[in-house]
Amino acid sequence: MGFFKDFKAFLMKGDIIALATAVVVGAAFNKIVSSVVADIIMPLIGVITGGVDFSQKFVSLDGNSYETLDAAKEAEAAVITYGNVIQAIIYFIIVAFFIFLVLRAYERTKTKKEAPKVTEPKGPSQEQLLTEIRDELKKQNKS
Numbered sequence: 001m002g003f004f005k006d007f008k009a010f011l012m013k014g015d016i017i018a019l020a021t022a023v024v025v026g027a028a029f030n031k032i033v034s035s036v037v038a039d040i041i042m043p044l045i046g047v048i049t050g051g052v053d054f055s056q057k058f059v060s061l062d063g064n065s066y067e068t069l070d071a072a073k074e075a076e077a078a079v080i081t082y083g084n085v086i087q088a089i090i091y092f093i094i095v096a097f098f099i100f101l102v103l104r105a106y107e108r109t110k111t112k113k114e115a116p117k118v119t120e121p122k123g124p125s126q127e128q129l130l131t132e133i134r135d136e137l138k139k140q141n142k143s
Contacts (some may be wrong), residue, residue: 029098033091033094033095033098034091036094036098037090037091037094041090041094042054042087042090045090053083054083054084054086054087054090055069055081055083055084055087056068056069056083057081057082057083057086058072058079058080058081058082058083059079059080059082060072060077060078060079061077061078061079061080062077062078064077069081
């Protein structure tokens with residue numbers, strides 16, 4: 001029974017719960033970013049580049065010239081699909097940008113909430129203390 005008790009204690013630690021929550025939120029965030037990339041960004045990039053579909057960019061290694069990637073796959077030709085790499089790089093940059101925006105917003109709220117208010121310390125002011133020290137020194141010099 002000790003093994004299962006230890007395992008349950010391990011699972012109930014705050015770190016494990018936070019990690020599980022982060023994984024679930026990360027998966028949902030990934031779907032949002034994937035949709036933004038596929039449905040908004042890539043069509044815009046296609047318009048900018050004159051209708052180029054990066055996922056269809058490839059180089060055939062067998063020396064033949066194929067019109068489309070599907071035709072090359074039908075012929076079972078070895079191909080390097082460099083367009084997928086370009087798309088993955090664009091996707092990475094967009095994900096990094098989204099994460100940057102989320103963390104930046106989080107840091108701004110964190111600093112606003114945690115910034116302590118600067119208040120004057122209670123007690124005599126600096127001038128009052130200096131005056132008391134001066135008076136005390138005068139008393140000592142007279143004695």
